[in-house]
Amino acid sequence: MKRGLFKTGAIVLNSFDYGESDRILTFYTHDFGKLRGIAKGARRSKKRFVGNLDPMSRLDIVFFHSDKSELVRVEEAKLADAYPGLKAGIDALSVGCYLLELTSEMTREGQRLPQVYNLLAGFLKAIEEGADPGAYTRFFEIRLLSMLGYLPHLDACVVCRKTDVEPQKRFSSERGGVVCRACSTGAAGLIPVSSATAGMLAISAKLEFDKLERLKPNAAFMDEGERLLYDFIKFQIGKELKTKRFLEKMRKAEARV
Ligand SMILES: [Zn+2]
Structure with missing residues (x-):
């Protein structure tokens, strides 16, 4: 994957809180397969992470990938389906x-x-x-x-x-x-x-x-x-x-x- 910003559909496989306000997630995405990422300030910013980043949610995400990190940086996540049923x-x-x-x-x-x-x-x-x-x-x-x-x-x-x-x-x-x-x-x-x-x-x-x-x-x-x-x-x-x-x-x- 090249360095840059990407957009894709993603299903949260698992996630956990990290540090003061971040969240680390594993997704299965439509275009990039399985990805691990970090949502910085996820527990503070309701605006960028509308809905939630809980497992078993389908999201539309925007993430940044750089060669320096194993984790992509999740910039935005919009809830597409939370499977409430x-x-x-x-x-x-x-x-x-x-x-x-x-x-x-x-x-x-x-x-x-x-x-x-x-x-x-x-x-x-x-x-x-x-x-x-x-x-x-x-x-x-x-x-x-x-x-x-x-x-x-x-x-x-x-x-x-x-x-x-x-x-x-x-x-x-x-x-x-x-x-x-x-x-x-x-x-x-x-x-x-x-x-x-x-x-x-x-x-x-x-x-x-x-x-x-x-x-x-x-x-x-x-x-x-x-x-x-x-x-x-x-x-x-x-x-x-x-x-x-x-x-x-x-x-x-x-x-x-
Ligand atoms: Zn045989």
Whole structure:
């Protein structure tokens, strides 16, 4: 990126107060990918930072980039969408937080993918407007993996490339896809997955966004899809996600009530 002033759409992935009145933020932007920036005097100046700089806000920002700093300097930030409906309930809010953390952990600075920005903005909006948070989280995960070049092999065996007709398949995060019976001997950490789930995951990775609501995932898809994708994501980033642990705790608490 050249030195200068730039304007772009940005979704706040996370932010924290810094010093007396500044705020440090991580954004996913439409034109520049993931960026880290500082908003000087953010807690004093209501004029330049109309709305807020809280996570899960979509903004139109103007920032200054110089070669001397790792952080861009946020000059202006105008709120485009605060997703109030997402923030009104704990379920939607925690799913929203998971999508932000996942985007933050899976992407790296310098990689410019407007489709990732559109994906995140579109899914936050869809869940705010009532799309099934569980199903849409799975669709988000597989589409994000695909955009970043990590789409797992879900049809033919990833090792021998033979098409497996068995209704029950096995998935290996290490191999990056489903493995047939012959190739799975001795492999560790295999996750059982039905052909139906593997098929729906493959479809939901490619389908036009507007058509996703036509997919009607069953309980097996929700269960297997979640296990498989999270195992694969953990394998890719090499760690657990904080918001995922929170989602799991919440679900256990709900089950006890
Ligand atoms: Zn095989």
